[in-house]
Amino acid sequence: MPDKHSRRSVLAGASAATALGLAGCLGGDDDDGDGDVDDDVLNFWHAMGGGSGQLLDDMVEGYDGANSESEYQGSYEDILQSMFGAIEAGEMPDVVMIDSLHNQQVLDTEATQPVSALLGDDFPTDDLVSAVQDFFVVDGDLNSMPFNNSNAILYYNKDAYEEAGLDPEQPPETLEDVRTHSEALVESGATNYGITWPNHVWFVETWYSLADELILDEENGHTGAPTTMYADTDFAHELWTWWKEMYEDDLFMNPGIEAWSEARSAFLTGEVGIKLDSTAAVESTLSGAEGDVDGDDIDEEDVDAFELGTGFYPSPTEERTGVVIGGASLWVSGDMSDEREEEVGGLLEHLTSVDQQIEWHQGSGYYPIRNEAIDELESDGWFEDNPHYATAFDQLLESETTPATLRMLVGPARQVQLTIQEESQEIFSGAVSVDEGLQNMKEDVEEELERYDRVANQ
Known part of the structure; x- marks a missing residue:
């Protein structure tokens, strides 16, 4: 994995107004969700429709560490615009799903914090599939949690x-x-x-x-x-x-x-x-x-x-x-109480647990991000019985990480x-x-x- 130099200092002292200026560099459509944030619940915004969206809603709302609310916001561009609007209003959701293509623009708002800061000391970061997590590591920090990823x-x-x-x-x-x-x-x-x-x-x-x-x-x-x-x-x-x-x-x-x-x-x-x-x-x-x-x-x-x-x-x-990987990752707000940070960290650990990752993979088609989940699927004969899923994993695991295979990180x-x-x-x-x-x-x-x-x- 190549060394990562500083990429987070682009907007030293950035304000919400600057973030919205960057949003103007994006373009995009209006959001489909209502964009409201309820401070009394753990807010989770996503861009998954259909059966995958329903599965994700169930996974989020099944987390017993907090009163969690999962809300569909529309397309990847829609949810990015919704997030910028929330930043301007001082109401960024606790967790938001963003297309990997837009990672740099989110970093440049300085409105988020690395997810690695919220995970417990015993969280098995080394069990995350390296070919997936490499793209999301900047300045040595896991800035967002890979989740619905594909190739x-x-x-x-x-x-x-x-x-x-x-x-x-x-x-x-x-x-x-x-x-x-x-x-x-x-x-x-x-x-x-x-x-x-x-x-x-x-x-x-x-x-x-x-x-x-x-x-x-x-x-x-x-x-x-x-x-x-x-x-x-x-x-x-x-x-x-x-x-x-x-x-x-x-x-x-x-x-x-x-x-x-x-x-x-x-x-x-x-x-x-x-x-x-x-x-x-x-x-x-x-x-x-x-x-x-x-x-x-x-x-x-x-x-x-x-x-x-x-x-x-x-x-x-x-x-x-x-x-290169595709799909999205989960970003967390940089402005939360200690109690909410603990709840959000618990939610991320819940969603990326072995059992949840297996359920997510089998129900959505996105690959699990935990090596242990992959091993369990293999031992259960899942890939043997479902060879088309094996195609995706074999290709991913045979990929070498070089600067060229890391998806472009661009504002x-x-x-x-x-x-x-x-x-x-x-x-x-x-x-x-x-x-x-x-x-x-x-x-x-x-x-x-x-x-x-x-x-x-x-």
């Missing part, structure tokens, strides 16, 4: 593979393989397109990390405020050229920016034979492939049941370094994300050349980095 894997339709004359037990391992398999799927008529995935920065970050390539300077922002994006490299040129040619040759189906549901629908209805998606989608994808479609996005009549396969995320190179995360996604769209749609698009991307990202630094240090 990206490959899903494929084994029936379509057989129809296309491909080995259904051999998913693609590299981007070159993805093209070859996509050509076979389309040319055979097994599917209309080879592959799809949402146009989301996380997938770009994963390709960079697998190739051990930094996407930003200052070791992806972990040793200082980044100022440069590495978009003018041979690696970047080759990656986006591959993507553009896949689109031009009708091998990649473009579902749109952050179009998770559209990509998943295309895969389950047989429009494409391969999709890239989160490990947290294992359960819904498996049930969908079996014909049990949950939600209003897909008509069950459009789904022909098929055998699902999973594989490691395809690498741009023959060598694989590792994948204007949302604007950097949108810039990369929007300019990628311009590239593979043919609106600009690869070189021109990457140059635009580099300039726009660096402008956002400079703007954020200027606001943060005003």
Whole structure:
């Protein structure tokens, strides 16, 4: 794990007004929750909807160390905006779930405190999965508790593979393989397109990390405020050229920016034979492939049941370094009474206990963050009986921690994300050349980095 230099002094003496100035660097939508904080209860804000949200509510409210209230706040962007509003009002919730992409912006508010300060002396920090917790350690402190974390894997339709004359037990391992398999799927008529995935920065970050390539300077922002994006490299040129040619040759189906549901629908209805998606989608994808479609996005009549396969995320190179994590972590308020701090520490220990982590993993698809929980699942035969979950864990545990595999730690995360996604769209749609698009991307990202630094240090 690389040394971490100081990243917390950006806003010395920061006020709530400054925090809201940083919120302006984010953009985003209005929150779905009411944003109210009740001082008489332990407030827990999260961004989990559906069954995972209900499970989390039950886990939080089942904690007997305090009167706890768990509240859904909407999307990751919604909950971040709600948090900034709460900071301005002096009513930050006790615990709040924040997308890992926004870690630096939360640190820069100076409204939180390291969770390590609230955990008991006997809390087994060394049992936390290192490939997960490494990203959340800054200045030697565990600033937030990893909780609903995932990585990206490959899903494929084994029936379509057989129809296309491909080995259904051999998913693609590299981007070159993805093209070859996509050509076979389309040319055979097994599917209309080879592959799809949402146009989301996380997938770009994963390709960079697998190739051990930094996407930003200052070791992806972990040793200082980044100022440069590495978009003018041979690696970047080759990656986006591959993507553009896949689109031009009708091998990649473009579902749109952050179009998770559209990509998943295309895969389950047989429009494409391969999709890239989160490990947290294992359960819904498996049930969908079996014909049990949950939600209003897909008509069950459009789904022909098929055998699902999973594989490691395809690498741009023959060598694989590792994948970046996704998902979110739990942050705690820096302004609490001693009694509330003790209650919050107890809640975090409760949620990350072995039993709770096993229940969370099996009920949500996110992987447990405790090695002991993983060992117990293995000894119980869980992964043997559920091999698609094993795909995610094997990939995670085989990942090496380097500066490139630590997800970018950057203040204007949302604007950097949108810039990369929007300019990628311009590239593979043919609106600009690869070189021109990457140059635009580099300039726009660096402008956002400079703007954020200027606001943060005003």
